[in-house]
Amino acid sequence: MLYPELFKSLEQVRWDMEKDIPWDQFDASKLTDEQAETIKMNAITEWSALPATEMFLRDNRGDSDFCAFMSVWFFEEQKHSLVLMEYLRRFRPDMVPTEAELHNVRFEFDPAPALETLMLHFCGEIRLNHWYRCASEWHTEPVIKHIYKTISQDEARHGGAYLRYMKKALNEVGDSARAAFAKIGVLMASARRTEKPLHPTNLHVNQALFPNDTVQSRLPDPDWLERWLDGQIKFDSEWEKKVVDRILHNLSLLFERTFESVQDLNRYRKEITTRMAGAQPA
Template identity: 30%
Template sequence: MHGYDVFRHYERKRWTIEDLPFDEIDPDQVRPEYVTMVKSSVMGEANSIAAQHGFLNEFDDYDFSAFVAVWGYEELQHHFAFRTWLDAVGVSMPSGPVEAMRAPYGPGTTPCATLATNIISELTVNHVYRSVAAWVQEPVLRGLMLRASRDEAGHAREFVHYARQRLQRHPDELSSVLETLYVYTSEQRIKHPVGVFKSGLAEVENHETIDTAFDMFLAGIATEGELDRLQDNIRRAFSALTGLDVSTNSRVRRRLAEALA
C-alpha cells in the first residue's frame, strides 16, 4: 500500500514545532511585512481540515484516504507552526477567520480534477514558501518557511502519484485534468484553490487571506519572470502526469480540445 510507504517516509523526515527556536527570535528583525505574510499563511493552511473532509467524502479508496490522514497532519502542523511564530512576536490571530475555513470543499468536476487542483496547490505553495525563505531576514521564520516548502514538494509528488493511478483507471477524466490546469495557469497571476473557493466569506473581510500573501509575493518578493517559472513548473508536472505536451497555454487548449473530441 503506497500510503504505508508514505507514512514511513514521513516518519523518517518529520520535524516538530519544538525543533524551531522561537525563543531566539530577535524582535528587531521582525518586519510588518513578515507578520502579514505569516498571517496569510495561517489562513491558507487553515483549510487542511476542510480539504480532508472533502477528500474523504469524495474518495472511497483506503490507500488514498490513509495518505490524506498523513497529509492533513503535516498541513495542520504548518498552520500551528505559523501561529506559534506569531505568538512569539506578540501577534494574536483572531479565531473567526480561521473557523470560517472549516466548511468542506465540494467535489471537483471529477475525482481526478480534485487531485489535479491539489497538485497545483502544493506546487504553488512550495515555490512561494521557498522564495519567501530566501527573502526574510529573521532566521526562525526562514527555517520554518524552508521546512514547510519541503513538505509541500513531497505532498505534490504524492498527489501526482494518486492522480496518475486514477487516470489509468479512468482515462475519461483526462479532459477535467487539462481544464483544471488551464483554469489555474492561463492568467498572469497566482490562482490557488483556497482563494478560488473560499473568497468572499464575510468572516475574512478586512483580514489577510492566502491571496494577500500571493499579492505581496508578486509585488515585492518575486524576481523577474518568477511567475512564468512557477507556471512552467506546474505544466511540467502535468506533462509528466498525462504524457502530453502541455508546456504552453495554447498546447493545453489543443490537448483539451482533442480530449473532448
C-alpha cells in the same frame, strides 16, 4: 495501494517543531510589523486544510487508499499553521490568530468532481512551494526564513504524493482522468491571464455563501494575498514562470507527451475530449 508507501516515505523526512526549528537564532531587529502580519495571514490560510480535508473525505468515499493518505496530509498541513502560530506566540504574541479567526475559514465546500479537485490541489501544492520559497527570500529574520523553507519542502512532497494518485487514476479510468487533469492544468497554468492568484484558497467553493466563499475572503484582511504577492514578497513573472514550467513538466511526464506551453496542453485537452466524444455510442 499507495498509502503505506507514502506514509513511510513522508515519515522518514518529517521535521520536529522543537528540534528542527532554530528558535534560539531569533533576531527581533529583523522582524517588522508588516512581516508579522503576513505570518498571521498565512497561519490562518493553512488552517483551511481542515475544511479541505472534510471535502476530500466526502468526495472520495469510494477511495479508501486516498482517504487514508489524508491523515498524513492533514497532519502536516495543520502543523504548518501550528508552527507559524508558535513563531508568533514566542516572538509576537499580539499577532497570534484568535480561535474565532481560525474557525472562520472552516466552512463547507460544495461537492466537486474528485479528479478535478485532485489536480487543482496538485497545482496548488506546486504554487505554494514557490510562494513559500519566495517568502523565505523576502524575510530577513532567520527563524522565519527557515520555517518558510521547511514548509515549502513539505508542499513539494505533497505535490509528489498527489502525482502518484494521479498516475493511479490514469491506470484505472484512462481518458476521463486525462481530460480532468488537462482541463484543470490549463486553468492553473494560466494565472498570468487572470486578475487574482490561482490557488485553491482563492477560488469560490460554496455558491450559497458567494461572494464570501473563498478562504481568502474570510481572512481578517481579505485583500492580503494580492498585496503579499505583488507588493511584499514580489512574486513576479519570473517566479510565475517557474510554477507554470513545473506544472507542464509534471504533466509531460504524466501523459508521456511534451508540453512546452499552456497552448500545447490545451491542444492535448481538446484531443482527449474529441477522442472521448468519438467513443460515445450514437
